[in-house]
Amino acid sequence: MTLLIARRVALSVVTVLLATVLVFTAIQLLPGDAATQILGQNATPDAVATLRGQLGLDQPAIARFFSWLGGALHGDFGTSLVSHQSVGAEVGRALVNTSLLAVITIVVGITLALVLGMVAGLLRDKWPDVAISTIALVGMSVPEFVVATVLVLLFSITIPFFPAVVVAGQNATIAELLPSVTLPAVALIFVLSAYIIRMMRTSVIDVSDSEFVRTAVLKGNSLGRIVFKHILPSAMLPTLNVIAMNVAWLVGGVVVVESIFNYPGIGTLMIQSVQTRDLPVILLITVLSAVVFVVCNLLADLISIALNPRLRHSRSAR
Amino acid sequence: MNTTEQVVGVDDLTVSYRTGSGANARQVDVLKNVSVSLERGRVLGLVGESGSGKSTLAGALLGSLRSTSFISGGTVSVAGNDVFALGSAELRRFRINEVAMVPQNAGNALTPTMKIREQIAESLHGLRGDKRAQRERAEELLRLVRLPNPRAALDRYPHQFSGGQQQRIGIAIALASDPTVLVLDEPTTGLDVVTQAAILDLLLDLQRSRSMSMVIVSHDLGVIDKMCSDVAVLRMGEIVEFGGVRQVLGSPGHPYTRGLIASVPRIDRPGIPPSLDHQALDADAEWVQSDEVTLRVAPVDAPVVLSVRDLSVDYRRRPVAGTGPTVQGVSFDVAAGEIVALVGESGSGKSTIATTIAGLQRPAAGSITLAGAGAAAGAGRRAAGAGGGAGSAARGGGAPLAATVARRSKAERQAVQLIFQNADTSLNPRKSVEAAIQRPIDLFKVRGASVAGALSDVELPGSYSERLPGQLSGGERQRVGIARAISAQPQLVLADEIVSALDVSVQSSILRLVDTLATSKQIGFLFITHDLAVVRAIADRVIVLYLGRIVEEGTVEQIFANVSHPYTRLLLDAVIELGDEHSDTLEKVADEVPLAPPEHGCPFASRCPIVRDVCLTVTPPDLAVSETHHITCHATLPELIHEPAFVAA
Numbered sequence: 001m002t003l004l005i006a007r008r009v010a011l012s013v014v015t016v017l018l019a020t021v022l023v024f025t026a027i028q029l030l031p032g033d034a035a036t037q038i039l040g041q042n043a044t045p046d047a048v049a050t051l052r053g054q055l056g057l058d059q060p061a062i063a064r065f066f067s068w069l070g071g072a073l074h075g076d077f078g079t080s081l082v083s084h085q086s087v088g089a090e091v092g093r094a095l096v097n098t099s100l101l102a103v104i105t106i107v108v109g110i111t112l113a114l115v116l117g118m119v120a121g122l123l124r125d126k127w128p129d130v131a132i133s134t135i136a137l138v139g140m141s142v143p144e145f146v147v148a149t150v151l152v153l154l155f156s157i158t159i160p161f162f163p164a165v166v167v168a169g170q171n172a173t174i175a176e177l178l179p180s181v182t183l184p185a186v187a188l189i190f191v192l193s194a195y196i197i198r199m200m201r202t203s204v205i206d207v208s209d210s211e212f213v214r215t216a217v218l219k220g221n222s223l224g225r226i227v228f229k230h231i232l233p234s235a236m237l238p239t240l241n242v243i244a245m246n247v248a249w250l251v252g253g254v255v256v257v258e259s260i261f262n263y264p265g266i267g268t269l270m271i272q273s274v275q276t277r278d279l280p281v282i283l284l285i286t287v288l289s290a291v292v293f294v295v296c297n298l299l300a301d302l303i304s305i306a307l308n309p310r311l312r313h314s315r316s317a318r
Numbered sequence: 319m320n321t322t323e324q325v326v327g328v329d330d331l332t333v334s335y336r337t338g339s340g341a342n343a344r345q346v347d348v349l350k351n352v353s354v355s356l357e358r359g360r361v362l363g364l365v366g367e368s369g370s371g372k373s374t375l376a377g378a379l380l381g382s383l384r385s386t387s388f389i390s391g392g393t394v395s396v397a398g399n400d401v402f403a404l405g406s407a408e409l410r411r412f413r414i415n416e417v418a419m420v421p422q423n424a425g426n427a428l429t430p431t432m433k434i435r436e437q438i439a440e441s442l443h444g445l446r447g448d449k450r451a452q453r454e455r456a457e458e459l460l461r462l463v464r465l466p467n468p469r470a471a472l473d474r475y476p477h478q479f480s481g482g483q484q485q486r487i488g489i490a491i492a493l494a495s496d497p498t499v500l501v502l503d504e505p506t507t508g509l510d511v512v513t514q515a516a517i518l519d520l521l522l523d524l525q526r527s528r529s530m531s532m533v534i535v536s537h538d539l540g541v542i543d544k545m546c547s548d549v550a551v552l553r554m555g556e557i558v559e560f561g562g563v564r565q566v567l568g569s570p571g572h573p574y575t576r577g578l579i580a581s582v583p584r585i586d587r588p589g590i591p592p593s594l595d596h597q598a599l600d601a602d603a604e605w606v607q608s609d610e611v612t613l614r615v616a617p618v619d620a621p622v623v624l625s626v627r628d629l630s631v632d633y634r635r636r637p638v639a640g641t642g643p644t645v646q647g648v649s650f651d652v653a654a655g656e657i658v659a660l661v662g663e664s665g666s667g668k669s670t671i672a673t674t675i676a677g678l679q680r681p682a683a684g685s686i687t688l689a690g691a692g693a694a695a696g697a698g699r700r701a702a703g704a705g706g707g708a709g710s711a712a713r714g715g716g717a718p719l720a721a722t723v724a725r726r727s728k729a730e731r732q733a734v735q736l737i738f739q740n741a742d743t744s745l746n747p748r749k750s751v752e753a754a755i756q757r758p759i760d761l762f763k764v765r766g767a768s769v770a771g772a773l774s775d776v777e778l779p780g781s782y783s784e785r786l787p788g789q790l791s792g793g794e795r796q797r798v799g800i801a802r803a804i805s806a807q808p809q810l811v812l813a814d815e816i817v818s819a820l821d822v823s824v825q826s827s828i829l830r831l832v833d834t835l836a837t838s839k840q841i842g843f844l845f846i847t848h849d850l851a852v853v854r855a856i857a858d859r860v861i862v863l864y865l866g867r868i869v870e871e872g873t874v875e876q877i878f879a880n881v882s883h884p885y886t887r888l889l890l891d892a893v894i895e896l897g898d899e900h901s902d903t904l905e906k907v908a909d910e911v912p913l914a915p916p917e918h919g920c921p922f923a924s925r926c927p928i929v930r931d932v933c934l935t936v937t938p939p940d941l942a943v944s945e946t947h948h949i950t951c952h953a954t955l956p957e958l959i960h961e962p963a964f965v966a967a
Binding site for chain 2: 210214215219221222225230
């Protein structure tokens with residue numbers, strides 16, 4: 001089992017490395033390099049060549065990749081072309097802000113989605129199921145920017161209770177941000193939980209129809225025991241992957257929702273950097289999203305192993 | 319037992335469900351005016367074909383119906399409780415205290431994410447909260463059902479046990495609550511004969527020692543006859559006959575019961591039994607089922623179509639100390655028009671051998687030769703026996719088949735066809751019958767074959783070509799599966815457990831069809847089954863496999879006569895047939911097959927009653943009883959002679 005986990009973790013590290021190579025290559029393929037970006041269209045070739053030398057752009061791409069990677073392993077992700085600050089520090093600040101939003105969204109969203117999905121599945125075709133399923137369907141069909149805009153319209157403009165945009169800048173403290181987290185978090189939760197609710201519902205219905213649940217009922221078990229000991233562990237298994245996918249999706253969803261609310265997180269920084277062609281920042285943010293994807297899927301795999309004895313004892317006994 | 323207290327009373331019970339909607343809504347009765355009763359300490363059998371409502375009735379005894387079904391009349395009373403009048407809390411208490419169920423397939427009925435100990439402890443209501451006492455009691459129960467190594471088993475999960483072991487665990491769980499009535503739904507269906515015999519003996523012991531009342535649902539008349547004191551025969555939701563087991567099964571009063579009994583194949587009687595004729599039965603209540611069997615005639619001096627020599631298949635990724643390959647040293651022939659049965663328990667390698675012949679599994683060693691393969695497709699196949707086409711002539715009349723199907727020629731692929739156990743999962747549910755049968759005809763450009771012809775070969779009306787598999791009954795689907803295979807005009811058909819999922823009367827009609835097709839089209843059949851009675855009915859020659867090695871080979875008469883390999887003898891002794899005395903329980907042999915074949919010696923040594931030292935180290939020699947009858951054993955011939963278990967009729 002330790003071997004199994006070690007293998008999964010090692011595989012994840014390799015995946016992240018491959019993703020980094022891909023992202024680095026993609027950025028190399030963008031037209032124009034950092035030197036022309038900084039100096040502008042009308043720069044003299046001499047000036048460009050000098051700057052390239054200073055930035056180390058005259059070295060082959062592979063050498064630059066390894067020097068970037070070497071720096072990255074020491075926490076040095078280069079210097080922003082725009083602010084001339086350390087990319088690590090800049091992205092780090094935004095990451096803290098985004099994490100605040102993400103943690104609230106994930107904790108509240110997943111818990112809510114699992115509970116609602118379970119209730120819907122257990123009360124199949126009764127009114128709570130119909131209500132929950134309908135809302136989930138709406139959540140799946142409406143894009144997050146529409147949800148966010150409608151929320152702003154309802155709760156900031158019609159009923160001015162929450163702030164529509166975040167006025168604090170990149171350097172805002174968590175205390176300053178907290179009141180303005182609500183609306184973006186609600187928008188993200190709404191979309192995030194929709195898929196998880198649908199999956200959990202289907203999965204609970206499937207498991208409830210199984211022979212072993214019928215047997216558990218016929219043994220005279222209490223409802224609580226049937227749900228939490230017999231149904232839930234098996235129903236969670238297919239749901240876990242959907243959760244992992246959706247948490248990973250957050251990274252993308254966050255970009256849109258953050259920019260609507262002007263929330264000073266990764267998403268906003270990403271859009272700014274794309275507009276200003278701040279390549280080192282874009283590189284780091286893209287690599288980070290790859291890491292989030294891989295880590296989410298790794299966690300889902302590990303929890304599956306914990307929940308499913310068939311995975312744990314794959315080679316033993318038989 | 320001289321108390322005559324009634325523990326189960328089903329009175330005029332009707333269970334229905336609604337189907338359709340609006341004007342088309344109608345009520346369908348799953349059970350119609352069913353009345354049965356059972357006294358304390360007795361065993362009631364519920365017997366009938368699929369769809370007869372026997373499982374619904376069993377569920378009703380525990381107050382459990384399918385979610386769409388409801389009681390539209392009558393009452394069920396068990397141990398003094400009016401089951402369907404109980405509130406939910408009372409129903410729970412009733413299920414805890416009075417009844418328990420052993421479900422049909424324990425593999426699906428055990429919660430996969432819970433340890434065995436927890437699942438038993440759930441039913442130990444008297445010991446709630448006392449972990450240590452629960453553990454001890456659970457271990458005791460597992461020992462009672464003779465599960466090997468019960469202490470270690472407690473902390474394992476269901477998937478770590480074999481099917482037979484899971485069934486034992488299911489029984490242990492049901493016994494844990496010490497029920498007044500134990501309901502068993504097909505408790506041994508899907509288990510090997512030896513395991514079945516062991517579990518039934520165990521249940522009878524427990525029933526007698528605890529004077530428990532039991533209700534057993536089964537389609538197997540032999541099992542009902544052995545286990546039950548009373549029997550109710552169900553047909554399409556109605557009870558056609560109810561009474562003492564010896565009276566009902568010994569001198570049946572109802573034509574349906576008579577027909578059902580007549581359609582069961584038996585190991586003491588050669589020939590394919592007649593099928594129940596439901597139409598005649600519906601038309602005439604006094605209709606009498608003929609008990610005329612169809613005797614199979616083996617082909618004489620037919621050319622060999624398949625030669626398998628020294629076939630070995632190894633599933634192990636790396637050698638495991640003390641174990642040998644999954645299949646080893648298997649050699650046999652199949653002649654044109656001949657039906658060769660491959661018999662053995664699950665894990666004996668019968669399906670592995672078939673998939674290897676089909677080219678779906680790569681052999682580790684050995685050769686598979688198909689006579690006449692490589693001859694031009696379609697044309698001259700019949701002539702292939704005489705000379706073969708240009709291609710095969712160069713290879714001396716027979717061509718060793720490539721190891722994988724991808725490397726075989728079209729003609730070779732055409733020559734070997736498969737029929738699967740579950741026709742419903744092997745036919746594409748969205749393709750019509752016509753599409754399924756047309757496909758091989760187009761693919762192999764078979765001349766002179768048509769969908770209509772293939773359908774008439776399998777005795778289905780031509781109008782069926784438009785139907786989808788979902789619109790066919792189980793037997794009809796299997797006929798389509800056969801039609802699909804023979805429309806390619808193969809030389810060899812691999813039939814893997816093709817009748818084991820069917821009701822007995824449908825089973826015998828499929829067997830008659832296989833008999834006809836083999837003879838009329840000169841197709842060699844490799845017929846894989848675990849059911850010895852089916853073997854007796856259909857096979858010309860029999861190969862008995864144990865852990866991937868041939869232990870005995872002979873004609874069907876020789877296999878069922880009085881000289882047998884100890885394993886064959888064990889199988890024959892374990893068969894439970896209607897009308898046996900059922901007095902002698904099986905000798906206490908180890909009923910669990912080892913997980914892997916041993917590296918050296920005889921594979922059966924660990925269970926053999928006449929084992930000797932040499933069996934553990936040296937591969938047993940071929941003992942020729944006659945030219946066609948071979949036994950692989952270290953024993954001498956006299957040691958292998960036994961009373962013929964069954965005297966030929």
